[in-house]
Amino acid sequence: MSLVTDAADKPTLYKRIRADIEKRILTGEWPPGHRIPFEHELVARYGCSRMTVNKALSELAQADLIERRRRAGSFVRRPQHMSAVLKIADIRAEITALGRAYGYELIHRKLRAATAADRDRLGVKRAGKVVAITCRHSADNVPFAVEDRLIDLSSVPDAASADFSREPPGSWLLHHVPWTEAEHTISAIVADDHTAGALAIAVGAPCLVIDRYTWRSARTITAVRLLYPGDSHRLVARFKGG
Amino acid sequence: MSLVTDAADKPTLYKRIRADIEKRILTGEWPPGHRIPFEHELVARYGCSRMTVNKALSELAQADLIERRRRAGSFVRRPQHMSAVLKIADIRAEITALGRAYGYELIHRKLRAATAADRDRLGVKRAGKVVAITCRHSADNVPFAVEDRLIDLSSVPDAASADFSREPPGSWLLHHVPWTEAEHTISAIVADDHTAGALAIAVGAPCLVIDRYTWRSARTITAVRLLYPGDSHRLVARFKGG
DNA sequence: TACGATTATATGTCTAGACATATAAGTCAA
């Protein structure tokens, strides 16, 4: 019933302390709200200095597994808002990862001054130039998704001269605009004439829609809508406790 | 051009060091692959001890913003697989957060020995008892989602006696089974007769489907399918750079 | 030139202290 694992000190001490506590939390032995031993107790238990247990507890706090309160102690956090890590890969990477042949086709590209609708979609007030792109991704020559994108040229001037007839704009942006933030909205629609034609599915068939709005440091970069055939495509998200 | 901010030392020193570096990474001033100043350089620059800059850099490493290599230095990581944190709230919480009146209705509840289909859905080999639940959530008396759930009683025996006619099973589980892991699959379908009736939408209308499979420490807990009217419901995921 | 041994060095971990600070809990007066 000791906190100390019987394992030899193969890993470092603070990692062992962290793993010991994490295990107790994950197995439910220490349920949400449970008070973790005080630092000075852990110091006594492991026979180390306070900085060492402090490092272990600080990392658990950074991982949102525990909550630290001055004077009160450290407590197991209750599983907060249920959140999941949703991997939304670059479509080319996604298709090639499935072992299928990736195909890309630029349908439409236009450089224009931002219309009111464009500004609204990008969430900017200022007028400016944008690139509007419509393209299609396919896997093994079967339509996989159609993409409708707007790029703010005041944030990404290089996009004006990029050759999107060969490289999909998503991949291009990924390599030219590092460290972005994004917001995704997922919804379902049924295919209208136009969508059905582009995806080679029946009118009225379900489609999964991903709207992604991307920015960097409060500067809008791009807004994109991706349409997938709803019966064949699946988004998988893995939730890791916490 | 100093690393030191001109701001007074209101926050603590290591937090300022961390924020300084983070800012340079996020603005792109230090692009992916860029080598961050060595610890001893930062020590000289900020006039503090190595443990202090080490704490700042360790946190950046834990956040996957930088990568630390012995003898080589610390480097800005390139934005890895595009991933997003998808908040999938408990439905009751989700609805009340929107400021709407939450309504709940148990449609069907059955305790039974697991059928082959049940075992398949729960991903277990062993036979055992399960609770099958169908229920409906509403917001302001408008159907919001229908839920079809299976709970593995060998993992959650208390669920056999829980009163799901008053409390939705999702909320109940959230409070009785801490620290779970889950996998979500999101897809789109069109409403069939049955679904359309339950959601009070037209047959053929789009629906967003969330299949969630939940376990804890390799023990299956529950499998649930949630059906939302696709045109009214949106899942929002926020991606934080990295 | 290629490969193996050596060395220098940046990070990784840890210590035994210190003072700061927020706050739970107790104390006392209105």
Next chain:
DNA sequence: TTGACTTATATGTCTAGACATATAATCGTA
């Protein structure tokens, strides 16, 4: 009972060292 004040205490931050360890770079040799 309530509110204001005091105190004890757990965490937060920081220091000036130390030794460990992985590895990039150098040097020497085949």
